[in-house]
Ligand code: SF4
């Protein structure tokens with residue numbers, strides 16, 4: 001008698017389990033699909049703005065960036081991903097200023113920590129969400145971020161000419177000649 005009871009109990013459990021499984025399957029059947037058909041859907045792909053794909057310099061409408069070549073991002077980068085090449089230029093008022101020559105960024109060694117972005121005093125850096133960064137060789141991952149022409153700096157004022165020596169009085173020899181005469185007389 002007990003074996004018949006056990007038989008029907010196990011059949012009941014099996015049916016209950018089957019119904020639960022079919023319930024899950026039925027739910028998934030009507031749930032909208034989220035599988036991305038990449039790259040066919042490249043044009044409509046929605047990548048989050050917060051996604052960190054590649055470091056970039058921000059450019060304004062005139063095509064100028066705000067980097068002042070201070071080097072803080074380079075110093076704060078934990079693994080030497082940023083390498084700046086700078087030069088000193090002279091301003092019209094005679095003061096010297098550091099200017100950017102090359103802003104080199106190695107995407108292959110970047111850890112996307114954002115330390116460079118958050119510590120830049122000029123808010124000159126940002127991460128783009130352009131995720132298609134696959135290349136065949138690592139050297140192609142090293143990028144020059146200031147790829148647009150640098151703005152022309154105002155030309156330095158020409159150095160003042162030395163004051164002209166006063167013209168010698170009539171009968172007086174020029175200073176240079178006097179010197180030669182002195183030497184010859186020795
Ligand atoms: S990007 Fe910012 S922190 Fe880096 S050198 Fe330029 S101004 Fe300085």
Ligand code: SF4
Nearest residue numbers: 077110111113114116
């Ligand atoms: S995100 Fe981090 S690792 Fe990448 S360049 Fe900036 S500071 Fe360096």
